[in-house]
Amino acid sequence: MICLYRGTMTMIRSELIQKIADENPHLFQRDVEKIVNTIFDEITDAMARGDRVELRGFGAFSVKKRDARVGRNPRTGESVEVEEKHVPFFKTGKLLRDRLNGK
Amino acid sequence: MSDKTLTRMDLSEAIFREVGLSRNDSGQLVESVLNHMSDALVRGEQVKISSFGTFSVREKAARVGRNPKTGEEVPINPRRVLTFRPSHLMKDRIAAGNAQTKG
Numbered sequence: 001m002i003c004l005y006r007g008t009m010t011m012i013r014s015e016l017i018q019k020i021a022d023e024n025p026h027l028f029q030r031d032v033e034k035i036v037n038t039i040f041d042e043i044t045d046a047m048a049r050g051d052r053v054e055l056r057g058f059g060a061f062s063v064k065k066r067d068a069r070v071g072r073n074p075r076t077g078e079s080v081e082v083e084e085k086h087v088p089f090f091k092t093g094k095l096l097r098d099r100l101n102g103k
Numbered sequence: 104m105s106d107k108t109l110t111r112m113d114l115s116e117a118i119f120r121e122v123g124l125s126r127n128d129s130g131q132l133v134e135s136v137l138n139h140m141s142d143a144l145v146r147g148e149q150v151k152i153s154s155f156g157t158f159s160v161r162e163k164a165a166r167v168g169r170n171p172k173t174g175e176e177v178p179i180n181p182r183r184v185l186t187f188r189p190s191h192l193m194k195d196r197i198a199a200g201n202a203q204t205k206g
Binding site: 038101 | 106107109110111113114121122124129132133137140141143144145146147148150151152154155156158159160182184186187193194196197198199200201202
């Protein structure tokens with residue numbers, strides 16, 4: 001179920017799908033795949049539209065705007081203009097934060 | 104920038120639409136997926152969803168903080184925090200999707 005990756009235990013998408021499939025023997029494997037993929041695709045699609053996704057207890061995904069700035073090429077030291085851009089952001093929900101700390 | 108917030112209900116609705124499960128069953132599956140991810144993270148594992156991103160748990164050491172209002176020193180206990188690293192695909196999609204909209 002769990003693979004070792006750089007010394008840390010990792011759960012990957014296919015393992016998550018397998019866990020859901022094991023718990024739901026009445027569902028076709030391909031439907032379970034579609035269900036799990038739909039969840040992650042919906043979250044990404046929402047953020048691509050500039051929307052927020054709030055999953056109480058787990059966390060919230062939102063989009064943050066980074067203003068345009070003058071950056072520097074770290075290799076050459078040359079100044080480069082970096083355009084304004086939008087980046088994904090995740091804030092952990094209170095319940096999960098508490099659970100991580102044994103509360 | 105974001106005018107809309109999606110919730111579990113919207114994810115269930117998407118599963119209902121894509122796979123045709125009842126809204127009730129779809130809701131339970133959304134919950135199962137979030138629970139399996141949370142449980143893995145609480146066990147200290149990372150959760151790596153290809154083309155979406157990686158959730159990982161970091162250990163923060165104890166430090167002395169300061170109440171910004173009163174200037175008073177307060178001890179901050181060691182704790183575990185969750186970080187989300189979006190995939191390149193997600194970053195590109197969020198950047199492209201929000202590029203034209205006025206923040």
